[in-house]
Amino acid sequence: MPATLLALDLSTAHGSIAVVRGDDVLFRATFQSERSHNAQVFAPLREALAVVGDKLTGIVIGNGPGSYTGVRIAIAAAQGIALSRNVWCVGWSSLTAPDLDAPASYHIIGDARRQSFYLARVENGRLLPNLDIVSADEARVRAADCEIVYTFDAKPPLGLSLLSAKPDAAKLAQIVQSLPADELATLIAQPLIPHYLAEAFITLPKRPTP
Structure with missing residues (x-):
């Protein structure tokens, strides 16, 4: 079964x-x-x-x-x-699991916060390891070179014409x-951990004024 x-x-x-x-x-x-x-x-x-x-x-x-x-x-x-x-x-x-009838291979662009954006590629249900964090300008340039681009963001980032999808x-x-x-x-055998795009940003407390 x-x-x-x-x-x-x-x-x-x-x-x-x-x-x-x-x-x-x-x-x-x-x-x-x-x-x-x-x-x-x-x-x-x-x-x-x-x-x-x-x-x-x-x-x-x-x-x-x-x-x-x-x-x-x-x-x-x-x-x-x-x-x-x-x-x-x-x-x-x-x-890797958009709620659309996606092709076997496609690109994804999303907001990575702090004025940066991630670019990823999926092939046959697998996220390729070379996920890049880039500036807004580079994201626009690289998106223009990709044939099929999805976003999982609620609103397509940077005003780009992208296919909106949900997991x-x-x-x-x-x-x-x-x-x-x-x-x-x-x-x-591997632990369950979130996929972090960047190290956690921690604001350190200011030293008290003597």
């Missing part, structure tokens, strides 16, 4: 939850949330788990890049369910279930 996977992506304001078994999507739910994933995710998550019953094989979360808070909530929920159900959980790039949890599950067994085993 094919594996039954629970998948969730909270890396953007568009939350997505799905249950997938083989080619069948048994459950799919989406919701819109700017900063309250923790308040909205649990009702559809309970519905998804009711559909799964005792057949759950593993859990897939979209690990971003995107909302730090949303991805951390997805990780916490996945780890809690995995522990209680004694199943594995893995992370996979949210950028689809069902697609994430389908990508992971198609991985070779040895690659999946390696993935399961």
